Amino acid sequence: MIHAVVGYGRLARALVPALQAAGEEVVVGRRSPGVGELLPGDATRAADWVWLTVPDDHIAATATTLPWRAGQLALHCSGATSLAALAPAPVAAGFHPLKLLAGDADLAGAYVGIEADDVYRPALQALARALGLVPLALPSPMAAQARAAYHAAANLAASGVLAVLADAQALWAAAGLAPTDALPALAPLSHGALDTALARGLAGAVSGPIARGDVAVLTRHLHALADAGLDADLLLALARRQLVLAEAAGRLDAAQIAALRACLVA
Numbered sequence: 450m451i452h453a454v455v456g457y458g459r460l461a462r463a464l465v466p467a468l469q470a471a472g473e474e475v476v477v478g479r480r481s482p483g484v485g486e487l488l489p490g491d492a493t494r495a496a497d498w499v500w501l502t503v504p505d506d507h508i509a510a511t512a513t514t515l516p517w518r519a520g521q522l523a524l525h526c527s528g529a530t531s532l533a534a535l536a537p538a539p540v541a542a543g544f545h546p547l548k549l550l551a552g553d554a555d556l557a558g559a560y561v562g563i564e565a566d567d568v569y570r571p572a573l574q575a576l577a578r579a580l581g582l583v584p585l586a587l588p589s590p591m592a593a594q595a596r597a598a599y600h601a602a603a604n605l606a607a608s609g610v611l612a613v614l615a616d617a618q619a620l621w622a623a624a625g626l627a628p629t630d631a632l633p634a635l636a637p638l639s640h641g642a643l644d645t646a647l648a649r650g651l652a653g654a655v656s657g658p659i660a661r662g663d664v665a666v667l668t669r670h671l672h673a674l675a676d677a678g679l680d681a682d683l684l685l686a687l688a689r690r691q692l693v694l695a696e697a698a699g700r701l702d703a704a705q706i707a708a709l710r711a712c713l714v715a
């Protein structure tokens with residue numbers, strides 16, 4: 450079987466070597482092909498499975514330009530895009546790695562959301578395992594609302610954490626600490642919390658002043674933000690969510706919960 454990978458960006462730079470390492474034959478299709486590469490149309494003609502690894506907004510337009518033939522499978526890797534974007538192809542499937550790829554990362558170890566019919570799902574699951582990925586069956590077909598919710602969850606878990614660390618970094622700088630130390634010192638705390646959550650669940654992992662019912666410390670945190678001229682919206686929103694987790698863990702008594710809630714109404 451031959452794979453065409455159309456669009457050689459961050460995802461393709463991880464996917465192509467992974468396919469080749471798994472023993473698959475791959476042709477790369479690019480708008481301006483280099484040595485050993487083809488134009489997207491020629492790559493499509495040569496292939497059985499055609500991966501459209503172009504930006505989400507260009508998947509549909511690219512699919513209309515390719516010379517599809519019966520028996521081919523079109524794939525995209527977008528968690529946010531309907532398979533309808535691949536409509537000109539005879540059959541379509543989604544293969545969405547749950548991993549941030551910046552050009553130097555590989556795919557191994559990540560989950561991959563697979564949206565495919567009963568004919569192609571087993572083959573895609575087998576391919577996922579051969580690439581070192583963990584297959585995750587998505588509803589097929591996936592309703593627009595479910596797709597948006599699934600993709601929002603993935604974005605919250607990845608870039609949402611970066612936004613949290615950006616606020617932590619700003620507080621670190623407000624404390625007069627060297628900004629260059631912030632990320633190296635704080636990121637291991639995120640790693641540690643995540644490791645604990647994987648072992649004990651989210652409620653079992655929550656720690657800090659909310660989990661302890663320590664209203665005085667929480668109040669000082671809020672004052673620190675105000676003194677630094679920083680917005681408290683994220684800290685307040687996260688504190689409210691942590692309170693839900695701490696309550697679920699059964700850590701707090703009614704008086705502590707009431708005191709924390711009163712502190713978090715601001």
Ligand SMILES: NC(=O)c1ccc[n+]([C@@H]2O[C@H](COP(=O)([O-])OP(=O)(O)OC[C@H]3O[C@@H](n4cnc5c(N)ncnc54)[C@H](OP(=O)(O)O)[C@@H]3O)[C@@H](O)[C@H]2O)c1
Pocket residue numbers: 455456457458459460461478479480481501502503504505507511525526527528545546547548549550551
């Ligand atoms: N990066 C990630 O972390 C990640 C993770 C999971 C899923 N994905 C999905 O993977 C797909 C590709 O994302 P990416 O991050 O690899 O994108 P990217 O780095 O921006 O690369 C996309 C490639 O598509 C081609 N391209 C750019 N503009 C185009 C246009 N207007 N029309 C047609 N082709 C164009 C270019 O390749 P050529 O110059 O070779 O033509 C470009 O390198 C998306 O569906 C994305 O949602 C990405």
